[in-house]
Amino acid sequence: MSNPAESLYNIRILDEFADKKSIIHDVHPLMKVLTTGAYLLVTVSFSNYELSGMLPLIFYPVIIMTLADIPMVPVFKRVLLALPLIIGIGLFNPIYDKSPMLVLPWITISGGWVSFFAILIKGFLTILAALILIATTGMTRIASALRTIRIPGVFIIQLLLTYRYIAVLVEEAGRVVRAYSLRSAGEKGIKFRDWGSLTGHLLIRSIERAQRVYRSMCCRGFTGEYHTGREKGIGIGDILYFAGWSLSFVIIRYFNIPEMIGWVMMGVRR
Amino acid sequence: MHMADALLSPAVGGTMWAVTAGVAAYSIKKVQNELDEQKIPLMGVVGAFVFAAQMINFTIPGTGSSGHLGGGMLLAILLGPYAGFLTMASVLVIQALFFADGGLLALGCNIFNLGFYTCFIAYPLIYKLIIRKGYSTGRIFAGSLLAAIVGLQLGAFSVVLETLFSGITELPFSTFVLLMQPIHLAIGLVEGLVTAAVVAFIWKARPEIIEKAASGEKLGGLPLKKVLAGLAIVAIITGGVFSWFASTYPDGLEWSMLNTSGKEELEAPDGIHQTLASIQEKIAFLPDYSFKKVSTDAPETEEAWPAVNAGTSVSGLIGGAMTLLLAAITGLIIRSIKKREKASAV
Numbered sequence: 001m002s003n004p005a006e007s008l009y010n011i012r013i014l015d016e017f018a019d020k021k022s023i024i025h026d027v028h029p030l031m032k033v034l035t036t037g038a039y040l041l042v043t044v045s046f047s048n049y050e051l052s053g054m055l056p057l058i059f060y061p062v063i064i065m066t067l068a069d070i071p072m073v074p075v076f077k078r079v080l081l082a083l084p085l086i087i088g089i090g091l092f093n094p095i096y097d098k099s100p101m102l103v104l105p106w107i108t109i110s111g112g113w114v115s116f117f118a119i120l121i122k123g124f125l126t127i128l129a130a131l132i133l134i135a136t137t138g139m140t141r142i143a144s145a146l147r148t149i150r151i152p153g154v155f156i157i158q159l160l161l162t163y164r165y166i167a168v169l170v171e172e173a174g175r176v177v178r179a180y181s182l183r184s185a186g187e188k189g190i191k192f193r194d195w196g197s198l199t200g201h202l203l204i205r206s207i208e209r210a211q212r213v214y215r216s217m218c219c220r221g222f223t224g225e226y227h228t229g230r231e232k233g234i235g236i237g238d239i240l241y242f243a244g245w246s247l248s249f250v251i252i253r254y255f256n257i258p259e260m261i262g263w264v265m266m267g268v269r270r
Numbered sequence: 271m272h273m274a275d276a277l278l279s280p281a282v283g284g285t286m287w288a289v290t291a292g293v294a295a296y297s298i299k300k301v302q303n304e305l306d307e308q309k310i311p312l313m314g315v316v317g318a319f320v321f322a323a324q325m326i327n328f329t330i331p332g333t334g335s336s337g338h339l340g341g342g343m344l345l346a347i348l349l350g351p352y353a354g355f356l357t358m359a360s361v362l363v364i365q366a367l368f369f370a371d372g373g374l375l376a377l378g379c380n381i382f383n384l385g386f387y388t389c390f391i392a393y394p395l396i397y398k399l400i401i402r403k404g405y406s407t408g409r410i411f412a413g414s415l416l417a418a419i420v421g422l423q424l425g426a427f428s429v430v431l432e433t434l435f436s437g438i439t440e441l442p443f444s445t446f447v448l449l450m451q452p453i454h455l456a457i458g459l460v461e462g463l464v465t466a467a468v469v470a471f472i473w474k475a476r477p478e479i480i481e482k483a484a485s486g487e488k489l490g491g492l493p494l495k496k497v498l499a500g501l502a503i504v505a506i507i508t509g510g511v512f513s514w515f516a517s518t519y520p521d522g523l524e525w526s527m528l529n530t531s532g533k534e535e536l537e538a539p540d541g542i543h544q545t546l547a548s549i550q551e552k553i554a555f556l557p558d559y560s561f562k563k564v565s566t567d568a569p570e571t572e573e574a575w576p577a578v579n580a581g582t583s584v585s586g587l588i589g590g591a592m593t594l595l596l597a598a599i600t601g602l603i604i605r606s607i608k609k610r611e612k613a614s615a616v
Contacts, residue, residue, distance in 0.1 A: 127275070190328050
C-alpha cells in the first residue's frame with residue numbers, strides 16, 4: 001500500500017466494479033452486509049483441523065463473482081497481496097504441532113500443516129468476502145446500509161468524507177513526495193530533518209482544505225445531517241437472498257459435504 | 271499489526287466488535303455533544319490525510335531502512351480522543367474494505383488495538399501529562415514519543431492476546447510476545463518521532479491548531495467507572511453468545527484421529543511424543559474454547575450447532591474478561607495517576 005498511484009488505482013478499480021449493474025448489485029446493501037457477516041462468522045468458526053469441511057464455502061465467492069461479472073484475476077491478485085501476514089503467523093503451526101494427522105500410504109502429514117492450510121484457506125475466503133462486498137456494493141451504498149441500522153450520522157458523514165478525500169490527499173502526498181525525491185537524488189525516503197516540515201505542510205494544507213470544505217458545505221445547506229439518497233426498501237427478494245445464503249452456510253458448517261462425497265465415491269458407509 | 275480474520279475465533283472477534291462498538295457509541299455521543307459541526311469535515315479530511323501520510327517513506331537515520339506513520343497518536347493530538355478514535359475507526363474500515371488490510375470480522379480488534387490505546391490510554395495519561403505545563407518542542411517530543419511507544423506496545427500485546435485466545439496459532443505465548451513487543455518498539459519509535467516532528471512543526475507554524483485540540487478535552491470528567499462497567503457487561507454477553515459459534519465438534523485433532531484411525535487418541539508410543547503432547551497441552555491456552563474434557567468413550571456426534579455449551583461459553587467469557595481486565599488495570603492506573611496529580615496540585 002506504500003505506492004500512492006497503486007493504491008488510487010486499487011480504490012478506483014473497486015469503485016468501477018461497484019458501478020456495474022447485475023442481479024447481485026441490485027440486492028439491498030444491508031442484506032449484502034449481513035450475508036457477508038454470516039459468511040465470515042461461519043468461515044472462522046471452523047476449527048483448525050476441519051480442512052475439508054470448509055471447502056464448500058468457496059462456492060459463495062465463485063457464485064457472486066460470476067453473477068456480478070467481477071473479473072477473477074484483479075480480485076485474486078489483491079487477496080494474494082494480503083496473505084503474507086497470515087502465512088507468517090500460520091507457518092509457526094507446522095513448527096510447533098508435529099503430531100501426525102493424515103497418515104497416507106506414502107506420506108504422513110502433521111497436524112501443524114493441516115492447520116496451516118486451514119488458516120490459509122480461511123484467510124483467502126475472508127479476504128475475498130470483504131473485497132466482494134465492496135466490489136458489488138460500493139462505499140456510498142454501504143454507508144446507506146449503515147444508516148438503515150441507525151448508525152449515527154456523524155460517523156457516516158465522517159467515513160464518507162474520509163473516503164472521498166483519500167483520492168485528493170493521496171494524489172497531493174504523491175506530488176509532494178515526487179517533488180522531494182526529484183530534489184534529493186539518491187535518497188530513498190524522506191530525511192529525518194524533513195520529517196516534520198514535509199508532513200506538517202501537507203497536514204496544514206489538509207486542515208485548510210477541511211475549512212474550505214466546511215464552508216462550501218454550509219453554503220449548500222449542511223446542518224449536520226447527511227442524506228445518502230433514497231435507497232429502495234428491502235424487498236422479499238433481498239430477504240430471500242440473505243436467508244438462502246445463511247441457510248447454505250449453516251448446512252456447510254454442519255455437514256462435512258466433501259467427506260460425504262468421499263464416502264459415496266468410495267462406497268463406504270459410516 | 272493488523273489482525274486478520276483468519277487468525278480469529280468468532281468469540282474473540284465478536285467480543286472485540288462489541289467492545290469497540292461501545293467505545294465508538296460513547297465517542298459519537300461526546301462528539302455530538304460538543305456540537306461543533308466544523309469538526310466533522312475536519313475529521314474526514316484529517317482521516318484522509320493519515321491515509322495519505324501512511325504512504326510516505328521516512329528514512330530512519332543510521333539505517334538503510336525506512337518506516338511509516340500509523341497515525342493513531344497524531345489523530346488523538348489533532349482532534350482529541352473521541353473524534354480521534356472515530357477517525358481512526360473509519361480509516362481502518364476503508365483499509366479493511368479496499369485493501370483487505372485486516373478483515374471485517376477483525377475490525378473490532380483492529381480499531382481497539384490501534385485506536386483505543388492511543389486515544390484513551392496513551393494520549394490522556396502520557397501525552398497530556400507531559401504537556402500540561404505548557405508546550406515546548408522538548409515536551410512535545412517527549413510526550414509524543416513516549417505516548418506512541420506505549421500505545422503501540424499495548425496494541426501489540428492485545429494482538430498477542432487476541433490471537434492466543436482465538437486458539438488458531440500454536441505459537442506459545444512467550445515466543446509470540448518476544449516476537450511482537452520488540453518489533454513494535456522499533457515501529458513505535460519511528461511512529462513517535464514522526465508524530466513528534468509533525469506536531470512540533472505545526473505548533474511552531476500554527477500553534478492554535480494544536481492548542482485548540484487540547485483544550486476542553488478532559489478525561490477527568492468522564493464517568494470512567496460507568497463506561498468500564500458498561501463495556502464489561504457488553505463484552506461478557508457477546509463473549510458468551512459468540513462462543514456458541516465456536517466449533518462444537520470434538521477437538522479437531524481427536525476428531526480427525528477418529529476418522530483416520532478409528533480411535534479418538536493415538537496410542538502415543540512414549541518418549542518424545544508424550545513429552546511434546548504434554549508440552550502442547552500446557553501451552554495451548556483454552557484449546558477449542560472448552561474446558562479440557564475427561565475423555566469419554568463415545569464419540570461426540572450429537573451436539574447441535576450452535577450448541578449452548580457451558581464450558582465453551584465460559585472460556586469465551588474468560589477471553590473477553592482478560593482483555594477487559596487489562597483495560598480495568600489501565601483504568602486503575604489512570605485513577606491513581608490522576609489522584610497523585612491532584613494531590614501534588616494541592
